Amino acid sequence: MTRQTETSAALPHSAHWGAFSATPNAKGGLDIFPHPEDPDPSPILGNFADALTHRARIAKPMVSRAWLEAGPGPRERRGDGEFVALSWDEALDRLAGELTRVRDAHGPAAVFGGSYGWASAGRFHHAQSQVHRFLNTALGGYVRSVGSYSAGAAQALLPHVIGAFEDISRHNVTWDQIVDHTDLVLAFGGMALKNSNIASGGVSRHIERGAMERAAARGARFVNLSPMRTDFPSSAGAEWISVKPGTDTAVMLGMMHALDADGLADLKFLESHCVGWDRLAAYLRGEADGQPRTPAWAAGISGVEASVIADLAHRAASGRTLVTVAHALQRAEHGEQPVWAGVALAAMLGRIGAPGCGFHYALGAMGHTGRTPVATPIPTMPQGKNGVAALIPCARISDMLLHPGERFDFNGATLTYPDIRLVYWAGGNPFHHHQDLTRLRRALSRCDTFVVHDFAWTASARHADIVLPATMTLEREDIGAAGTDPLMIAMRPLSRPYGEARDDHEIFRALAARMGVEEAFTEGRSPEAWLRHLYEPTRQALAAEGLPAPDFDSFRAAGEVRLPRRANDGGILRAFRADPAAAPLKTPSGRIELYSETIADFGYSDCPGHPAWLDREEAPSPEAPLWLVSNQPATRLHSQLDYAAHSQASKSRGREVMRINPQDAAARGVEDGDIVRIFNARGACLAAAQLTEDIAPGVINLPTGAWYDPVDIGGETICVHGNPNAVTRDRGTSRLAQGSTGQLCCVECEKWTGPTPTVSAFEPPDAGPAAGDG
Numbered sequence: 011m012t013r014q015t016e017t018s019a020a021l022p023h024s025a026h027w028g029a030f031s032a033t034p035n036a037k038g039g040l041d042i043f044p045h046p047e048d049p050d051p052s053p054i055l056g057n058f059a060d061a062l063t064h065r066a067r068i069a070k071p072m073v074s075r076a077w078l079e080a081g082p083g084p085r086e087r088r089g090d091g092e093f094v095a096l097s098w099d100e101a102l103d104r105l106a107g108e109l110t111r112v113r114d115a116h117g118p119a120a121v122f123g124g125s126y127g128w129a130s131a132g133r134f135h136h137a138q139s140q141v142h143r144f145l146n147t148a149l150g151g152y153v154r155s156v157g158s159y160s161a162g163a164a165q166a167l168l169p170h171v172i173g174a175f176e177d178i179s180r181h182n183v184t185w186d187q188i189v190d191h192t193d194l195v196l197a198f199g200g201m202a203l204k205n206s207n208i209a210s211g212g213v214s215r216h217i218e219r220g221a222m223e224r225a226a227a228r229g230a231r232f233v234n235l236s237p238m239r240t241d242f243p244s245s246a247g248a249e250w251i252s253v254k255p256g257t258d259t260a261v262m263l264g265m266m267h268a269l270d271a272d273g274l275a276d277l278k279f280l281e282s283h284c285v286g287w288d289r290l291a292a293y294l295r296g297e298a299d300g301q302p303r304t305p306a307w308a309a310g311i312s313g314v315e316a317s318v319i320a321d322l323a324h325r326a327a328s329g330r331t332l333v334t335v336a337h338a339l340q341r342a343e344h345g346e347q348p349v350w351a352g353v354a355l356a357a358m359l360g361r362i363g364a365p366g367c368g369f370h371y372a373l374g375a376m377g378h379t380g381r382t383p384v385a386t387p388i389p390t391m392p393q394g395k396n397g398v399a400a401l402i403p404c405a406r407i408s409d410m411l412l413h414p415g416e417r418f419d420f421n422g423a424t425l426t427y428p429d430i431r432l433v434y435w436a437g438g439n440p441f442h443h444h445q446d447l448t449r450l451r452r453a454l455s456r457c458d459t460f461v462v463h464d465f466a467w468t469a470s471a472r473h474a475d476i477v478l479p480a481t482m483t484l485e486r487e488d489i490g491a492a493g494t495d496p497l498m499i500a501m502r503p504l505s506r507p508y509g510e511a512r513d514d515h516e517i518f519r520a521l522a523a524r525m526g527v528e529e530a531f532t533e534g535r536s537p538e539a540w541l542r543h544l545y546e547p548t549r550q551a552l553a554a555e556g557l558p559a560p561d562f563d564s565f566r567a568a569g570e571v572r573l574p575r576r577a578n579d580g581g582i583l584r585a586f587r588a589d590p591a592a593a594p595l596k597t598p599s600g601r602i603e604l605y606s607e608t609i610a611d612f613g614y615s616d617c618p619g620h621p622a623w624l625d626r627e628e629a630p631s632p633e634a635p636l637w638l639v640s641n642q643p644a645t646r647l648h649s650q651l652d653y654a655a656h657s658q659a660s661k662s663r664g665r666e667v668m669r670i671n672p673q674d675a676a677a678r679g680v681e682d683g684d685i686v687r688i689f690n691a692r693g694a695c696l697a698a699a700q701l702t703e704d705i706a707p708g709v710i711n712l713p714t715g716a717w718y719d720p721v722d723i724g725g726e727t728i729c730v731h732g733n734p735n736a737v738t739r740d741r742g743t744s745r746l747a748q749g750s751t752g753q754l755c756c757v758e759c760e761k762w763t764g765p766t767p768t769v770s771a772f773e774p775p776d777a778g779p780a781a782g783d784g
């Protein structure tokens with residue numbers, strides 16, 4: 011992001027990718043100025059410049075003609091029909107009627123309101139909070155989703171073996187400690203700076219690049235264990251060890267074997283702070299099955315030479331070492347295992363809880379990590395009480411819709427999929443985030459009604475029956491805040507709403523009014539009154555600390571307020587290290603569990619009682635010999651604003667770019683810039699090839715986020731724009747966590763020789779004559 015001089019007329023605002031201010035320009039767009047305190051602003055801010063009035067925005071309430079004419083009900087297929095524009099009054103009347111029908115006929119447990127997604131940074135207009143509050147108020151509840159696509163496996167596993175997810179991923183080793191203390195960072199999955207651009211709720215300072223460079227200048231070494239060199243900034247001088255996708259657990263087990271065999275394990279720490287070392291040691295030594303997990307064994311699986319694995323173990327034991335495991339590793343089949351193995355490896359090194367050392371889950375994967383949390387509460391919209399008990403792990407959406415009444419395992423419990431009639435989404439894009447989109451399409455055809463609020467014609471909106479145009483963040487007043495950022499931002503509206511767009515809150519208020527619960531939904535507050543109300547707990551906490559605690563009007567006039575941080579005290583792991591009896595972990599034993607009785611007792615063969623290397627169902631085959639890594643995109647947050655300038659500039663021939671090693675490209679006659687078809691038995695997409703030595707042979711990379719653009723060609727549905735979820739696999743990580751496995755799948759790829767279909771993902775769908783026009 012180039013820094014320009016901000017004019018005094020610029021108004022503050024905030025996004026998940028940075029705090030900024032902006033002024034309207036003569037082109038109908040915005041001039042964007044990163045926050046002056048941000049040392050390394052995110053280039054993703056560039057997507058705001060032309061975002062407001064793009065043709066991909068939704069201008070009016072729209073209803074699919076099929077739903078309007080045939081009424082609610084399952085359909086052959088959603089997503090390829092015509093839409094009809096309705097007035098707000100008519101759209102809201104029909105939706106309120108349908109919500110009432112479903113509630114009265116089937117009860118609130120027939121409504122899926124999980125509505126997973128990142129929405130926008132403002133805390134009041136946070137779409138998920140608004141939709142949950144509305145469904146709780148108007149229906150008495152809804153079927154919810156738990157966990158995240160980000161970290162489903164880790165969220166279920168970490169509390170069993172080391173501690174609460176937040177404690178291990180947010181209040182642990184800090185960047186300051188790494189600058190001062192760490193000798194060696196073993197980064198499994200790397201720490202790409204593109205990823206720490208992002209923090210939900212906002213991030214006013216991007217500190218990672220500077221911290222890595224300062225640590226490296228002091229002599230710290232970073233090792234990027236990943237199939238891609240670009241997963242670490244070159245300025246930090248990282249060594250690249252290329253690991254075959256999905257095999258990190260084997261590498262870690264090989265390192266652990268070397269530590270054990272060479273007498274380098276910290277037996278004192280294993281005795282005083284851990285349980286289950288004997289069980290893990292027996293596994294490492296192959297006592298039960300005759301297969302010791304030696305570096306040579308690990309080399310055969312991972313492609314990393316045995317001597318490199320052993321050497322890494324020795325280096326790790328000789329200094330202050332930090333082990334980090336990226337989210338990506340656990341967003342894959344058996345994703346629990348690399349997280350647990352990382353904890354076990356760090357435990358054997360004996361430095362968990364020491365400054366800059368030990369284990370940090372997902373350090374650098376977002377701008378939230380490696381910082382100390384703020385000491386005051388931040389504004390949160392109350393969601394009310396959900397009277398429905400039924401839930402799904404978030405990535406089981408298609409399973410739920412396709413298998414109502416069926417039972418499934420989840421973290422020790424057996425749950426039943428509810429029978430869903432109405433699906434409500436606000437602030438997320440399932441046709442971005444979910445796997446195997448052909449299957450999701452089939453699944454979403456089974457419900458009676460699919461409702462989507464969005465500000466743009468995403469694939470989810472195109473598949474909906476009722477599409478309500480929401481305002482985008484740039485058009486609203488709000489408060490931007492994250493529990494890890496020192497600035498709370500008074501976000502100001504930078505434009506009038508596009509077309510007839512309304513705030514999610516206003517849409518829900520109007521629905522609540524029709525359903526007789528307006529007062530309960532709004533508590534009598536206008537949006538402005540809500541902002542003042544939500545600001546108050548933070549102000550009071552500031553005042554109690556004796557810090558500047560401006561009233562709301564002064565906060566709004568100043569544009570921001572500074573929040574104090576908690577002490578940089580290493581969190582629960584530091585206290586536990588110092589005295590495990592006085593500060594036990596929240597695990598069953600109070601210690602780090604290298605063997606978990608709880609997990610063992612669940613009896614899941616896909617997640618046994620200690621970290622283990624497990625055979626995979628998804629693995630390279632003659633039909634699908636390449637690993638596809640579908641990671642986070644560098645030029646946007648997920649699918650958000652894919653239509654805007656910065657994201658568009660990264661495309662080639664209008665398509666998402668797929669990276670491939672020249673060796674694999676040559677074997678397939680693929681040249682740089684060619685359009686390729688990426689496919690497997692589940693589906694296919696087109697992308698533009700880029701040849702690079704920065705990716706390991708046998709692996710290709712297509713980031714997520716290109717808007718799904720399915721076209722039926724020769725009997726096959728192909729996403730012609732390059733959405734990798736056209737080919738990913740829709741299975742849970744294991745019965746423990748049921749997390750998303752979207753990061754990795756196996757595919758083949760070939761040069762596309764047919765006519766290149768036009769990408770129409772950003773063209774609004776066909777709109778028939780408006781209702782009432784004849």
Ligand SMILES: Nc1nc2c(c(=O)[nH]1)N[C@H]1C(S)=C(S)[C@@H](COP(=O)(O)OP(=O)(O)OC[C@H]3O[C@@H](n4cnc5c(=O)[nH]c(N)nc54)[C@H](O)[C@@H]3O)O[C@H]1N2
Nearest residue numbers: 127128129159160437438439443463480640648649650752
């Ligand atoms: N293959 C594969 N798939 C993946 C992943 C992967 O690694 N590989 N990663 C996964 C991960 S980690 C995640 S977190 C998910 C992300 O999945 P999502 O969070 O669903 O993705 P977003 O594109 O951020 O979706 C947010 C949507 O909300 C809309 N929106 C923004 N502001 C507002 C608002 O104020 N009101 C309303 N109504 N709408 C708004 C945006 O336009 C956008 O459509 O994707 C997952 N999917």
Ligand SMILES: Nc1nc2c(c(=O)[nH]1)N[C@H]1C(S)=C(S)[C@@H](COP(=O)(O)OP(=O)(O)OC[C@H]3O[C@@H](n4cnc5c(=O)[nH]c(N)nc54)[C@H](O)[C@@H]3O)O[C@H]1N2
Nearest residue numbers: 160199204205235236255256336337338375641642647648
């Ligand atoms: N710019 C940008 N930043 C983002 C996001 C975004 O959409 N855009 N999304 C944010 C969100 S919601 C999340 S959850 C985080 C996600 O954080 P991550 O999941 O960690 O991020 P990814 O980019 O998906 O993956 C990181 C890298 O892991 C490597 N990798 C994949 N599989 C393996 C494996 O099996 N072994 C090893 N060693 N490496 C592997 C890939 O090369 C990949 O580039 O990112 C956040 N940051």
Ligand SMILES: [Mo]
Nearest residue numbers: 158159160161
């Ligand atoms: Mo995520």
